[in-house]
Amino acid sequence: MSTTTLKLYALNYTNWKSYLLAFAFVAGNIVLPQIAHLVPQGGFIFLPIYFFTLVAAYKYGWKVGLLTAILSPIINHLLFGMPPLAVLPAILTKSIFLALSAGFAAHYFRKLSLGILVLVVLSYQIFGTLVEWALIKDFIVAVQDFRIGIPGMLLQVFGGYAIIKYLLRNYNINNQFSFGLQTINHIF
Numbered sequence: 001m002s003t004t005t006l007k008l009y010a011l012n013y014t015n016w017k018s019y020l021l022a023f024a025f026v027a028g029n030i031v032l033p034q035i036a037h038l039v040p041q042g043g044f045i046f047l048p049i050y051f052f053t054l055v056a057a058y059k060y061g062w063k064v065g066l067l068t069a070i071l072s073p074i075i076n077h078l079l080f081g082m083p084p085l086a087v088l089p090a091i092l093t094k095s096i097f098l099a100l101s102a103g104f105a106a107h108y109f110r111k112l113s114l115g116i117l118v119l120v121v122l123s124y125q126i127f128g129t130l131v132e133w134a135l136i137k138d139f140i141v142a143v144q145d146f147r148i149g150i151p152g153m154l155l156q157v158f159g160g161y162a163i164i165k166y167l168l169r170n171y172n173i174n175n176q177f178s179f180g181l182q183t184i185n186h187i188f
Contacts, residue, residue: 011063011064021173022064026075028051028055029050029076030079033049033080043082044149045149046149047156048152053065053069053102054160055167057098058117059167061107062100069099070096073091074088093131094124098124114158125146129143
């Protein structure tokens with residue numbers, strides 16, 4: 001199993017970079033669900049609303065992850081009506097727990113591995129499923145992510161690993177912001 005040592009960032013809410021990064025990850029969490037919804041049941045299958053929350057929290061700390069976790073579902077709901085209001089509390093719960101567990105795992109283990117990401121994804125899904133079951137009182141609906149969302153969980157683990165690894169190699173927050181081929185030095 002491949003393991004990569006992390007250059008961790010634990011950005012604070014007083015740092016403008018936290019908000020800039022959260023904005024970028026929220027944008028990703030807005031675009032990715034729109035793409036996933038092109039496939040019938042794509043939101044249920046690919047669980048796209050969580051993807052960039054995982055990346056944000058694992059690479060940049062739980063505070064950037066938490067901003068991403070809270071803003072992504074709310075903005076998606078306000079713009080597109082998805083997720084529907086009835087499931088928004090369960091999705092927010094899962095999203096928040098994902099941000100906290102990913103930030104904790106990155107800080108605790110100080111490395112990136114597929115195994116750690118599997119643990120992070122399973123932990124937020126199990127906790128979120130229990131909370132969803134308590135909220136809606138329907139076990140079959142609550143375990144929906146485990147019934148049809150396995151491709152999304154795999155996307156989070158393998159896709160998240162690839163993106164975090166890319167960011168580790170190509171993105172140093174202290175002296176540059178790099179978006180693809182374009183580099184912006186000292187934005188402010």
